[in-house]
Amino acid sequence: KLIFKEDIVPRDVDQVVYKAAPFVVITTTFLALVVVPFTYGNFAVANLNVGLLYLLAVSSLTVLSIMMAGWGSNNKYSLLGGLRAVAQMISYEVPMILALMAPVILAGSLNLSKIVQAQQNFGPAGWVLWAFLLSPAFIIYIICGNAETNRPPFDLVEGESELIAGFHTEYSGMRFAMFFLAEFVNMLIVACVATVMFLGGWSILPPIDALMNGSVWQPIVGFLVFFAKVSGLILLFMWIRWTFPRLRADQLMGFGWKILLPASFVTLLWATLITIVGSALGVLS
Amino acid sequence: MASPVAFYLLAALILIAAGAVVTLRNVLHAGLCLIVCFWGVAGMYVLLDAPFLAAIQILIYVGAISVLLIFAIMLTQRISTRERPVTAGTILRGLVVGIGFAAMGGYATFNTEYAKFTPVPHPGSLLDLATNFLTPEQYLVPFEVVAVLLLVAMVGAVIIARKDEPSAGTPLVRTAPAQPLVVTTVPTRIEPAPPIPVASTPPTIAVAEAPKAAAPAPVATEEKPEASADKPSIEVAPATPEEAPDAEGADAAPKKRTRKKKTTSEGGPQA
Numbered sequence: 001k002l003i004f005k006e007d008i009v010p011r012d013v014d015q016v017v018y019k020a021a022p023f024v025v026i027t028t029t030f031l032a033l034v035v036v037p038f039t040y041g042n043f044a045v046a047n048l049n050v051g052l053l054y055l056l057a058v059s060s061l062t063v064l065s066i067m068m069a070g071w072g073s074n075n076k077y078s079l080l081g082g083l084r085a086v087a088q089m090i091s092y093e094v095p096m097i098l099a100l101m102a103p104v105i106l107a108g109s110l111n112l113s114k115i116v117q118a119q120q121n122f123g124p125a126g127w128v129l130w131a132f133l134l135s136p137a138f139i140i141y142i143i144c145g146n147a148e149t150n151r152p153p154f155d156l157v158e159g160e161s162e163l164i165a166g167f168h169t170e171y172s173g174m175r176f177a178m179f180f181l182a183e184f185v186n187m188l189i190v191a192c193v194a195t196v197m198f199l200g201g202w203s204i205l206p207p208i209d210a211l212m213n214g215s216v217w218q219p220i221v222g223f224l225v226f227f228a229k230v231s232g233l234i235l236l237f238m239w240i241r242w243t244f245p246r247l248r249a250d251q252l253m254g255f256g257w258k259i260l261l262p263a264s265f266v267t268l269l270w271a272t273l274i275t276i277v278g279s280a281l282g283v284l285s
Numbered sequence: 286m287a288s289p290v291a292f293y294l295l296a297a298l299i300l301i302a303a304g305a306v307v308t309l310r311n312v313l314h315a316g317l318c319l320i321v322c323f324w325g326v327a328g329m330y331v332l333l334d335a336p337f338l339a340a341i342q343i344l345i346y347v348g349a350i351s352v353l354l355i356f357a358i359m360l361t362q363r364i365s366t367r368e369r370p371v372t373a374g375t376i377l378r379g380l381v382v383g384i385g386f387a388a389m390g391g392y393a394t395f396n397t398e399y400a401k402f403t404p405v406p407h408p409g410s411l412l413d414l415a416t417n418f419l420t421p422e423q424y425l426v427p428f429e430v431v432a433v434l435l436l437v438a439m440v441g442a443v444i445i446a447r448k449d450e451p452s453a454g455t456p457l458v459r460t461a462p463a464q465p466l467v468v469t470t471v472p473t474r475i476e477p478a479p480p481i482p483v484a485s486t487p488p489t490i491a492v493a494e495a496p497k498a499a500a501p502a503p504v505a506t507e508e509k510p511e512a513s514a515d516k517p518s519i520e521v522a523p524a525t526p527e528e529a530p531d532a533e534g535a536d537a538a539p540k541k542r543t544r545k546k547k548t549t550s551e552g553g554p555q556a
Contacts, residue, residue: 049337049411057344068317
């Protein structure tokens with residue numbers, strides 16, 4: 001529908017920056033999907049050794065496009081929305097990365113496929129035990145992921161009552177649709193990363209996985225399981241969206257720096273403790 | 286292996302972007318070109334089979350440093366439209382420095398083995414890196430010292446930022462406790478802003494700065510960076526009067542227009 005709408009470019013915008021911003025946001029968003037392993041056998045476009053780092057690096061570029069949009073629109077609501085977005089995303093990136101480091105410590109790798117395999121080999125309960133042990137990190141990640149994608153209750157970036165629509169006030173037609181699409185793809189990426197890092201990715205349960213080993217259906221079932229988990233998480237995001245009211249800017253920052261950051265440090269220590277104890281008991285390799 | 290086509294494409298991208306950084310008049314555009322340049326350098330690392338370095342390059346330089354840079358440019362709105370006159374003297378100075386630096390760098394590059402563009406011998410050297418950093422025989426002590434140094438720098442930055450207002454919240458948000466801080470740094474905003482409690486203003490500063498409210502140009506210009514660091518709101522900018530009507534070209538014109546609009550809407554009662 002948005003393709004057929006008229007694309008209005010306000011007269012006083014910074015032409016280059018204004019027009020480039022939607023393309024930057026779309027490109028950087030889709031770049032992140034490259035390393036996500038969707039099913040068995042390292043089914044990812046690029047099976048990078050530093051997959052998680054790459055993913056974090058690329059997704060941190062979204063900030064840039066929002067800043068470009070906010071500044072290029074030459075509108076004080078857009079600029080304020082852009083500034084808020086940047087402050088929020090930079091603040092919540094720190095606890096998010098620290099929370100993601102907990103499964104990395106446990107798996108001993110930054111490669112997303114290897115992290116999933118580590119969860120498959122994590123005792124008889126597999127990823128269920130993994131998710132249970134790492135549930136604090138998982139909760140922190142879900143909160144930060146919500147904040148990173150600027151979704152409610154962290155959507156002060158586009159708070160209608162005070163900022164009209166934030167950084168994309170001046171965008172219309174397909175350009176707006178690109179921001180809109182990027183937001184939803186970002187949500188999908190957050191859900192994919194949460195699935196890979198905490199919920200076992202394509203793995204069902206170790207006994208069933210062992211039963212299916214070598215079967216032709218294994219990749220297809222893995223794919224379906226992966227997307228069932230991702231859909232569940234997206235449902236959770238929607239649920240959060242319709243449940244909680246929007247935060248205030250100072251509450252948001254205080255929560256991010258004073259609660260989430262120390263909490264994520266604690267989860268990091270907790271993951272280290274699990275790893276040491278697990279290695280001592282011979283449960284973990 | 287590094288493909289020559291990819292290498293030359295990336296090299297062209299880096300050089301064009303770097304050239305744009307120094308020639309573009311608009312500081313924000315120059316900052317964005319710097320990001321393109323960093324991005325190209327990350328591509329070079331990928332060609333050299335060093336994906337870890339590439340990811341770190343993007344994460345640190347593109348994702349953090351450049352964003353900080355552009356954030357600063359956006360906050361100090363004035364410098365994004367300032368034009369500096371280009372005279373024969375500036376061109377001459379630029380040429381001397383540029384040619385000298387290029388000669389030095391070129392001489393150093395072509396006389397070392399860095400001129401050879403060869404991939405690292407062990408692809409995926411993340412494990413090697415970690416082992417080198419975290420074994421006591423290798424680089425463990427420098428690594429930890431750098432960590433302590435960064436911590437000291439961070440604590441120092443926090444102390445400097447919070448020197449005059451211990452009760453202020455995080456600097457990037459407009460909060461209720463942060464309001465007195467804004468009042469003290471930009472006193473000319475006391476009258477036009479009704480929500481700010483005047484009672485919280487230190488009386489000494491109000492007395493000292495009151496005469497300058499009529500012609501606050503020098504004071505406001507000096508305090509501008511500090512004020513903008515305290516508060517992201519661009520409302521700070523219009524409170525200070527236009528320094529120089531230097532609008533020139535398409536980039537400067539829109540900025541000037543919005544600023545004038547804001548001045549009439551907010552700074553109106555003041556005048």
